[in-house]
Amino acid sequence: MDSSPPALRLAFDLAFDDLYSRDGLIRLDRAFLAWVGEVDAGLCSRLDGARADPGALAAKEESDLLIALSPLLEDFLCRLFGIESEVQDLAARHHELAPLYSVKRLFVQRRALHKVKADELEAFDAVAGETKLADLFGEPLSELAFARWVTTWQKDEAAHAAELELAARYAAWAASTPQGRSKHRAGVLFRAPRKLDFMRLVPVQTDATQGVARHALPADHMRRREGFALPIPVPTWSALSIRPTTASGAMSRAKIRAPRG
Numbered sequence: 001m002d003s004s005p006p007a008l009r010l011a012f013d014l015a016f017d018d019l020y021s022r023d024g025l026i027r028l029d030r031a032f033l034a035w036v037g038e039v040d041a042g043l044c045s046r047l048d049g050a051r052a053d054p055g056a057l058a059a060k061e062e063s064d065l066l067i068a069l070s071p072l073l074e075d076f077l078c079r080l081f082g083i084e085s086e087v088q089d090l091a092a093r094h095h096e097l098a099p100l101y102s103v104k105r106l107f108v109q110r111r112a113l114h115k116v117k118a119d120e121l122e123a124f125d126a127v128a129g130e131t132k133l134a135d136l137f138g139e140p141l142s143e144l145a146f147a148r149w150v151t152t153w154q155k156d157e158a159a160h161a162a163e164l165e166l167a168a169r170y171a172a173w174a175a176s177t178p179q180g181r182s183k184h185r186a187g188v189l190f191r192a193p194r195k196l197d198f199m200r201l202v203p204v205q206t207d208a209t210q211g212v213a214r215h216a217l218p219a220d221h222m223r224r225r226e227g228f229a230l231p232i233p234v235p236t237w238s239a240l241s242i243r244p245t246t247a248s249g250a251m252s253r254a255k256i257r258a259p260r261g
Contacts, residue, residue, distance in 0.1 A: 099147035116172035
């Protein structure tokens, strides 16, 4: 039985070896030009003109052309390698998390933290509030569920005034009280803006009782690591802060030139 991996199949009648040969790259370039022409004939004409006389383009015009071509290049590469469905799945997961950041900015920071006063939070029962919100959601309270339901309620604020008031109180409690910040320390939705002390970016505690300053992380921040496994799951939102190099990113840093020949 042949145990060798299956050959990579490319679109546009190209083979994997074509990516490593001059003639193959010329065919690849022609396929890309045809792709751009089918989607946007005007943009294809601009690209042809830029290639014919690269020096005629001002820096801003070249940047505008690269930006306009970037999404078409991404789509072309997805088709070339047959990964369109996988890319669509990743895009759907990304957009699923989008409400976190809009609700954080427009509801938590602008509404909850500004309108809910500190004395109101002293009498706020966070446990009862969480239970009530979970009942309204029909699912356990999570940051994503909170963001989705607040977004839905804001479409008809008059009909959901009570729900939004409860959500604002809970958000203010989670973002501004020690108990709330501790409960949601692994999340992103209820993190209030704060000024950075660049000399204390790591939250250490200093102990000088023995005559020498000893710095250590707080006990609740310590994570024991056994082997190479992560000691705690990585929050989903943290992946959003990682910006992988994409076709668009690579393209924006490169000059577009036609293969010679």
